[in-house]
Amino acid sequence: MATHPPAEQVDAVILVGGQGTRLRPLTLSAPKPMLPTAGVPFLEHLLSRIRAAGMTHVVLGTSYKAQTFAEYFGDGSSFGLDIDYVVEEVPLGTGGAIRNVADRLRADTAMIFNGDILSGLDLTALLTTHRTVGADVTLHLVQVDDARAFGCVPTDPAGRVTAFLEKSEQPPTNQINAGCYVFERSVIEQIPAGRVVSVERETFPGLLAAGAVVAGHVDSSYWLDLGTPSAFVTGSADLVRGIAPTMALPGPVGESLVLDGADVHPGAAISGGTTIGRDTTVGEGAVVERSVVFDGARIGPGARVTSSVIGAGAHVAASAVVANAVIGDRVVVGENCELVGGIRVWPGVELPAGSVRFSADS
Template identity: 30%
Template sequence: MKAVIMAGGYGTRLRPLTVKLPKPMIPIANRPMLEHIVLLLKSHGFDDIIMLTYFFPEAIEEHFGDGSRFGVRITYRQDPRGGLGTAGAVGSARDLLDSPFLVISGDVITDFDLTEAMDFHRGRKDPATLVLTRVNNPLPFGVVIVDDDSRVIRFMEKPSWGEVFSDTVSTGIYIIDPEVLEMIPRVGHSDFSKDIFPVLLDKGNPPGAYVAAGYWKDVGNTVEYLQIHREIVAGSITLDLPGRLTNEDNAGLFKGEGCVVDEGASLTGMVVLGAGAVIEGDAKVRDSFIGAGCRVGSGVRMRSTVLWHDAIIEKGAFVAGSVIGARTQVRQRANIEEGAIISEDCVIGRGSIVRAGVRIWPDKVVEDEAVLSTHFIWGTRWRGTLFTSGVIRGLSNKEITPEFSARLGAAFGATLPEHSVVSISQGVHRVARMISEALTSGVLSVGVDINDYGVVPIPLARHQLRGQGESGGFHVRRSPSDPEVLEIRLFREGGRELTTSERNEV
């Protein structure tokens, strides 16, 4: 039987995990999400698969090849421009589809009985069958209203609670007769749910509706990505996990080939170890998925975490409920808090802290002893100290952004006495003015007043502090040695530099 996998998504809401990978290739329980789909299709007799790709197609083709390694045959069709829509993309492969076929998204995890769904379709004369499922909260999905004869009578896209008349939603899995392909335009955008199925309804030839039992999740964002791993641990879905299930120490331990677990290590709950993974010393790991080639050092405390391949967690680090990308290094005594998402090829320095929910884009360095409490998107390095020789320096609009500057202004203002007034001034460049405005908003937000002196040189800015009774001040300018760098100088009363303790307080 034939199946079409829609594997061209960007995965924007899953960033930073999808910056270097197409969404269908991100690992779920140590296998690419798309591989779980291929294995499911194979188990139900779908051995002739067409993959529709767009974003990073080479990553998909390199992993799956012609499909023979997985016992299937795979043919690829690439949308060269993007934007064909679900039906338009499937229509591009119409020359390969001469019998009823199944369409499934490349970014879902499910254990539906696809054989039963196919038998349902074959037993009727409907032009298409939508595979539906029941959910507790249908609001984020397209609700489908079905009659007593299991045929679709109405679609409702993302209804409000007052419009919800059904808990059955479309899973994006369809079984389609080849005749439907003739309805798909050969040029331009076309979606099944918006353009093709409504036309079938209008013509009095509605699609059938098969309500499937079992697990189904659209892995749409990083919260759902972590949630699906928790649900695997809880037994909500049974997947074909890589590795050998062992009962030596832990009934839920899966070991890949060549794994090494030191005698003093403690692995509890469900732990899946990829090939060649190493767990050292007295590390304690619970309910986690550790990719191939990873190393977890002695004294590490880890729970409910997903490590992609070749990640390294060094001695004494703490990682809770997070995702650590491929080849990322978490150095000694670092603390990764709940829900942090760290992408590929990053370095998290010794003793540093990544706060809960923070996302770090690829190829970033968090310096030793640094505290990261905001998403790290631009720039390459997060400093362990805010001040360098009494000055805050960083790349314009990358490291020193309006958001950062507003927080800095609020933090500095919070250190000053009640009813304080601060001065603010800047150099001639317009980006310095932008950052000055952001600093001003932050200062005002904590109840501190501002005297804005506009464009003045640093000596004059300090001199004005001596005579106006102000408690402190800022001066922003473009660095004279590097036009890409901004400098923010902070002063206290009389124009003096901040002491070390005052800097630490900020």
């Protein structure tokens, strides 16, 4: 009977090269995977789960603000990992980015992660499926209520992928590609080097056409793409409340996470999985619900912040209302201002005091 190497002999590859345009202005100062999420950069949560699964060698495929990753994680030793970095000088697509890290791989098998997915996937179970089927590639698939907005991935009764289908008004399955894969190294080395390649449109269909074994690992675990402000807020809150798994939460699971150096008035109400950043102040009577408040921000007395992101050093003045909004770094929201309905305020803007209502439509 064939034996398989343990998880520590599997490389982890994380693709973190995107510019995160859907999350601007937050990503003007940091790549999406480095945004503070439940108290630490989002990538730290993912790395904690990779380490817990037994993988120790990690390759980060970087591009946008590439130096940010190395400055924070270094060689990975303080996180119990061995981290290599590969910079993508020009955009190469999902398949091209995977091919771009091939020369840093040490094992015959690699687990590939999209760096903006928050997931409860059992990584060991995914690897077991890959080995049991004897697959060349195994995809993590999740089932969604409405698959029309996604490409669908049907599988046969044996769990082998049969097709990769574009978005459809009548999808034949509710299974979608969840952005985590196991590749044999030999398959990665077959991806064309030095040009744009899409795994969804080129690599995976090409493997099926060539008769390769492409397996699907279907589960119903927690899964969220953090690409939009509302999803980012949801993901951070779910980590704080223990709904999404992590081994990197810098505090106990609960309705709020208040980081060191924050000054929250006893008369303030913090709830819904809110994170209050370091050296932040929250005044008397303020209500902060299901939000992410970055380091050094100030929430004035009587202010109300709901389902929003408040950037580093921003000031939400007394009695202001911020709901479903993104407030950039160093923004000043004047007293009695109301910002609601998906509005985004770019860094450094000062909104005057007064009973003024700003919305995404105004």
